[in-house]
Amino acid sequence: MSLRLAILVSGRGSNMTAILQAIADRRLDAQVCMVFSNNPDAPALETARSFGVPTAAISHKGLSRAAHEQKVLEVLTPLNVDFVVLAGYMRIVSAEFLRNFSSPDNRYFRVINIHPSLLPAFPGAHGYEDAFAYGAKVSGITVHLVDEHVDHGPILAQMSFARYADDTIDSFKSRGLQLEHKLLPEVLQEIAINGVHFYSRQTEAVSEAELNTIGRTT
Numbered sequence: 001m002s003l004r005l006a007i008l009v010s011g012r013g014s015n016m017t018a019i020l021q022a023i024a025d026r027r028l029d030a031q032v033c034m035v036f037s038n039n040p041d042a043p044a045l046e047t048a049r050s051f052g053v054p055t056a057a058i059s060h061k062g063l064s065r066a067a068h069e070q071k072v073l074e075v076l077t078p079l080n081v082d083f084v085v086l087a088g089y090m091r092i093v094s095a096e097f098l099r100n101f102s103s104p105d106n107r108y109f110r111v112i113n114i115h116p117s118l119l120p121a122f123p124g125a126h127g128y129e130d131a132f133a134y135g136a137k138v139s140g141i142t143v144h145l146v147d148e149h150v151d152h153g154p155i156l157a158q159m160s161f162a163r164y165a166d167d168t169i170d171s172f173k174s175r176g177l178q179l180e181h182k183l184l185p186e187v188l189q190e191i192a193i194n195g196v197h198f199y200s201r202q203t204e205a206v207s208e209a210e211l212n213t214i215g216r217t218t
């Protein structure tokens with residue numbers, strides 16, 4: 001199934017670009033209906049337009065979370081997207097917002113986030129910095145479904161990478177970011193082909209076959 005996507009961004013938009021490039025290269029069967037930002041100055045908006053994608057921006061400044069989310073929904077709802085992708089969207093989304101994107105079977109919300117650590121380690125706005133400062137020898141990235149809690153929903157895929165002895169925070173980040181740009185389009189393509197699959201916590205182990213699935217291990 002070709003996926004209808006909306007991408008929410010706040011800044012640079014390199015993950016958004018990775019999605020748009022994967023679509024252009026026919027590695028991802030999807031259409032980006034809208035790139036939305038809470039930051040009207042986000043460089044991502046100009047990049048999205050260069051790919052011919054419609055954009056919208058509504059600043060959250062001076063608005064309550066509920067009032068801002070209402071305006072975002074006015075933009076997103078008519079688009080009838082299959083998934084909303086949070087790609088560097090630096091806003092917490094409320095449970096009320098998420099309920100607008102319930103899956104048909106009500107098992108999850110059709111909202112996906114990419115996070116720069118191996119969750120549940122290092123949630124929050126500074127995943128790379130926190131993992132680096134902690135001295136983690138192995139870190140990684142996580143693509144997950146969004147739930148009511150921050151950086152918490154069901155994990156769809158993770159990739160890990162080593163910290164090298166001579167790493168700086170910049171080299172560490174840039175190694176992780178390269179993996180982000182690979183994994184996010186792959187996970188979306190997996191969903192386009194096979195739908196959403198995730199393990200209920202504490203009830204199912206990951207099978208050997210699953211471990212061999214592209215994108216789930218490094």
Ligand code: GRF
Binds near residue numbers: 009114
């Ligand atoms: C990425 O590291 C992503 O994991 C995190 O925010 C950053 C966004 O970068 N959620 P970009 O805007 O996609 O370049």
